[in-house]
Amino acid sequence: MALPLSSSIFPSSSTPSLPFTKTPSKLFPFTFSPQNINFLTRRALPSLKATLAVDSPPAANAGGGGTGRVLLEVKDLRAVVAESRQEILRGVNLTINEGEVHAIMGKNGSGKSTFSKVLVGHPDYEVTEGTVVFKGENLLELKPEERSHAGLFMSFQTPVEIPGVSNMDFLLMAANAKRKKHGQPELSPLEFFGYLSPKLQAVNMDSKFLNRNVNEGFSGGEKKRNEILQLAVLEAELAILDEIDSGLDVDALQDVAKAVNMLLTPHNSILMITHYQRLLDYIKPNYVHIMEDGNIIKTGDSSLAKLLEKEGYKGFSEQ
Numbered sequence: 001m002a003l004p005l006s007s008s009i010f011p012s013s014s015t016p017s018l019p020f021t022k023t024p025s026k027l028f029p030f031t032f033s034p035q036n037i038n039f040l041t042r043r044a045l046p047s048l049k050a051t052l053a054v055d056s057p058p059a060a061n062a063g064g065g066g067t068g069r070v071l072l073e074v075k076d077l078r079a080v081v082a083e084s085r086q087e088i089l090r091g092v093n094l095t096i097n098e099g100e101v102h103a104i105m106g107k108n109g110s111g112k113s114t115f116s117k118v119l120v121g122h123p124d125y126e127v128t129e130g131t132v133v134f135k136g137e138n139l140l141e142l143k144p145e146e147r148s149h150a151g152l153f154m155s156f157q158t159p160v161e162i163p164g165v166s167n168m169d170f171l172l173m174a175a176n177a178k179r180k181k182h183g184q185p186e187l188s189p190l191e192f193f194g195y196l197s198p199k200l201q202a203v204n205m206d207s208k209f210l211n212r213n214v215n216e217g218f219s220g221g222e223k224k225r226n227e228i229l230q231l232a233v234l235e236a237e238l239a240i241l242d243e244i245d246s247g248l249d250v251d252a253l254q255d256v257a258k259a260v261n262m263l264l265t266p267h268n269s270i271l272m273i274t275h276y277q278r279l280l281d282y283i284k285p286n287y288v289h290i291m292e293d294g295n296i297i298k299t300g301d302s303s304l305a306k307l308l309e310k311e312g313y314k315g316f317s318e319q
């Protein structure tokens with residue numbers, strides 16, 4: 001079966017065809033409601049514990065103190081729009097170690113989203129120069145879904161809707177595709193529900209959203225929560241969050257930030273793109289980078305974001 005993962009990677013017309021666009025697969029013989037959620041969780045737990053015993057993630061590390069090992073190394077990365085050959089990225093350098101949180105800020109149109117899309121292998125862009133090494137592997141040689149299986153996750157500014165596919169089926173298929181790739185046994189729907197349940201609570205998401213089609217008719221905030229749920233399910237080692245704070249009310253922002261913090265371990269890292277300091281109050285970055293004209297022109301700690309908020313980009317511009 002083709003993998004559903006890439007549908008969360010490409011929200012545009014370039015979304016690869018899915019094996020289940022019209023007829024929702026009914027993997028789950030029940031609907032999710034507050035009434036049956038505890039029952040299902042209790043039933044799922046014993047077998048789930050046995051299944052996950054060998055591959056549970058390390059305990060959460062809210063401090064973000066990592067191992068010091070390099071997770072992602074980007075060197076002199078240049079990329080063009082594939083169709084027009086217009087150069088967008090002009091020699092980006094960035095190193096992210098395990099357990100670190102990095103924030104990229106920058107004016108509209110400076111290349112932030114393009115950078116993240118190039119990292120996940122979006123077909124609209126072509127890398128012309130430079131290298132990207134992820135977990136010691138040449139990332140640029142991997143197909144988008146292989147990047148996902150390798151532990152890269154991207155949450156888009158505008159998450160894609162998938163008509164005809166229930167959120168629950170999508171999450172199960174995504175999780176099992178990754179498990180299969182890593183030689184782990186697939187989870188049954190019941191086991192998966194036990195695995196999913198605490199993650200649902202962490203994101204503070206109502207179980208009724210599991211029955212709905214992926215992102216279809218979701219509000220902007222609900223889509224963002226759903227993205228974080230996907231991230232939690234896939235347990236990515238590097239999560240790229242593109243403006244995860246946009247369109248969120250204060251409570252939703254706190255929920256989403258709390259969930260992201262809970263996912264942080266000494267082994268995984270976050271690269272977040274944001275325009276606003278307020279997100280960084282909740283998810284504390286180790287490094288803040290400023291991007292301009294397709295390049296990172298300054299790197300500092302969280303005080304850089306505060307300075308930016310106070311003084312704008314004028315003081316940082318290279319031009």
Ligand SMILES: Nc1ncnc2c1ncn2[C@@H]1O[C@H](COP(=O)(O)OP(=O)(O)OP(=O)(O)O)[C@@H](O)[C@H]1O
Nearest residue numbers: 081086088106107108109110111112113114115124
């Ligand atoms: N597929 C594309 N075709 C044409 N131009 C593109 C394409 N993708 C990006 N660009 C251009 O590249 C530049 C950088 O865009 P990008 O979306 O990366 O900026 P950004 O820093 O994320 O902006 P914002 O903060 O507004 O989201 C923009 O001028 C944009 O129009």
